[in-house]
Structures are given as C-alpha cells and as structure tokens.
C-alpha cells in the first residue's frame with residue numbers, strides 16, 4: 001500500500017468514527033422514545049402493538065451494539081490499572097450483570113473464587129472482556145438446550161462457572177460452559193474480527209476481549225469439545241496480582257471490590 005492509500009484509509013477510519021458518533025446520538029433518542037412507547041402500550045394492554053414496539057427496540061439496540069463494538073475495536077486499548085481489593089466481590093458483580101440474561105434461559109452462573117485474592121488490572125476493561133465471555137457462554141448453553149430439546153433430551157448442565165485462581169505466579173480467570181462446544185474450523189478463527197455464527201452477532205466480542213487481555217500483557221486460551229462444552233481461560237501476568245496494602249477506605253468503589 002502506498003502513502004496516499006494509507007492516508008486515505010486513515011481519513012476514512014476517522015470519518016467512520018465521527019459518523020458512528022453522529023448515528024449513536026439520534027439512536028439514543030429513538031431507544032428512549034420507543035421504550036416509552038412500549039411502556040405506554042403495556043399500560044393500555046395493547047399487546048400486539050407493544051410487541052411491534054419491542055421488536056423495533058431490539059433492532060435499535062442491535063444497531064447500537066454493532067456501532068459500539070466497531071468503535072471499541074478501532075480504538076487503541078490502554079489499560080488504566082487499579083487495585084481490585086477482593087476479586088471474589090468484583091467477579092460476583094460481573095456475574096450479576098449477566099445473571100438476568102442467564103435466568104431468562106433457565107441457566108445459573110456459579111462463582112468459584114477463593115477469599116482474599118486481590119488483583120491489579122483495568123477493572124472496566126476486564127469487566128468488558130468477562131461480560132463478552134459470559135454472554136457467549138449463555139448463548140452456547142441456550143443453543144444446546146434448544147438442540148437437546150429437539151432430540152427429546154434434557155440439558156445435561158445448565159450451570160456456567162466463573163472461577164479464578166493463582167497458578168505459577170499468574171492470575172487465571174476462567175469461564176466454563178456446558179454448551180454446544182466449538183467446531184475445529186470455527187475454533188481456528190474464533191478471535192478474528194467479524195467472525196460470527198450468530199444471526200445477530202457482530203463477531204467482535206472475542207476480538208475485543210483478546211485485545212483487552214493482550215493489552216494487559218496476558219493471554220486467552222480456549223479448550224472446547226463439541227457436545228461437552230468450552231472453557232475460556234484468561235491468563236494474566238504476575239503484575240496483575242495485587243500485593244500492596246489493602247485499604248478499604250471510604251471510596252464507594254472499594255465496596256465493589258475495587259480500591
């Protein structure tokens with residue numbers, strides 16, 4: 001690629017980013033008004049019209065998510081490290097963010113984290129990475145439930161496990177599901193941007209997760225067996241294990257496990 005082409009691509013990238021912002025503003029208004037409309041139709045017991053409004057709302061949220069993911073993917077990731085006093089509390093709150101979606105599908109999220117484990121990383125970026133992994137796990141198990149039901153079988157495991165432990169000086173955080181598992185040809189491309197097998201997926205969730213973990217100097221590994229399930233393992237370097245003095249203080253963040 002010559003210099004002129006590179007410059008043109010850069011300019012297009014900037015234009016796309018500002019266009020994305022311009023689109024997201026009116027989209028936010030549409031989401032607000034559509035949810036008000038849906039609420040009013042519910043109060044008036046207009047079930048059919050409310051369903052239509054909810055479909056529009058769903059579409060608006062999908063468009064917003066696609067734009068948000070593209071913006072996030074294009075941005076350089078610079079972690080802002082902060083001590084996480086109690087990893088168990090921090091991970092418990094992340095599980096809570098996905099629990100409603102899991103419960104909708106009759107699934108539960110189980111936490112397996114020892115007490116007193118502290119960490120140091122960008123809590124907002126790692127939260128985003130884990131929400132992506134947990135959301136994928138919920139999708140995989142709910143798809144398995146549908147497949148099993150078609151064959152008249154009961155779902156073998158409706159529990160998704162979020163766990164953490166120290167291993168040889170590294171911090172390991174795992175998301176384990178008993179979902180459909182990942183076929184080998186998909187597994188090879190799983191972290192590629194825009195690779196999705198879902199009708200409403202952007203295919204950016206794992207690409208962003210991967211970038212977040214690499215920006216922390218860590219790695220993400222996948223073990224998956226079709227028909228058994230998958231484990232996504234985040235391995236963070238020793239610098240991610242907090243060894244400073246704990247101070248719960250009066251900072252409201254500390255109550256959430258973040259100092």
Ligand SMILES: Nc1ncnc2c1ncn2[C@@H]1O[C@H](COP(=O)(O)OP(=O)(O)OP(=O)(O)O)[C@@H](O)[C@H]1O
Nearest residue numbers: 136137140181196197198201202203204205206230
């Ligand atoms: N836990 C899992 N079990 C089975 N397949 C998975 C799992 N996690 C990811 N995949 C596969 O990897 C693909 C890419 O995942 P990724 O999170 O990047 O995108 P997506 O989930 O399809 O879309 P989005 O994250 O935007 O909703 C998925 O479409 C799915 O095929």
Ligand SMILES: [Mg+2]
Nearest residue numbers: 132136205206
């Ligand atoms: Mg995803």
